[in-house]
Amino acid sequence: MAAPKKLSVKTGDTVVVISGKDKGKEGKIQKAFPAEGKIVVEGVAMVKKHQKPRGQGMPGGIIEKEAAIPACKVMLVCPSCKKATRIAHKFVEADGQKPQKVRTCKKCGATIDN
Ligand SMILES: [Zn+2]
Incomplete structure (x- = not known):
């Protein structure tokens, strides 16, 4: 892969997914990983994860969490x-x-x- 690309979107932007199984979904960017060209979008690319109990108030179980997706799969939604x-x-x-x-x-x- 080439050198890290500069992302044209950043945390807090609202984006729409333009390809893949979440195509058409809109959400806010929760995290951006410019070095990998990936972003985490609220409600997009949900994956189930098994969470181990971590003591008080953290009972564990299956949680749903967003996975990072390539930033090239989204377009910015103009505010x-x-x-x-x-x-x-x-x-x-x-x-x-x-x-x-x-x-x-x-x-x-x-x-x-x-
Ligand atoms: Zn506009």
């Missing part, structure tokens, strides 16, 4: 137009500061980062 979109980047200059790279929606042009 503004609510459509699955590709991401554009632009630089925004703040007063007296270095230009900041922000992500914008390719469909409606809204800024995704704030």
Whole structure:
């Protein structure tokens, strides 16, 4: 595999799955692993795991947990137009500061980062 790719999505983004058995599901990114190009999306790729009892308040049993999926299987859902979109980047200059790279929606042009 090549060098780690920079993920275009990050923790807290709402994304929609575009391939695989969870296609069409929408959820928030709970964790991102840029080095592996993988993300964990709320309610997507659920797997059952056996949990050992860990003492007080942790009885164990079977729990359902999200598995990490490749980030290329999702598209960002624009918080503004609510459509699955590709991401554009632009630089925004703040007063007296270095230009900041922000992500914008390719469909409606809204800024995704704030
Ligand atoms: Zn948009």
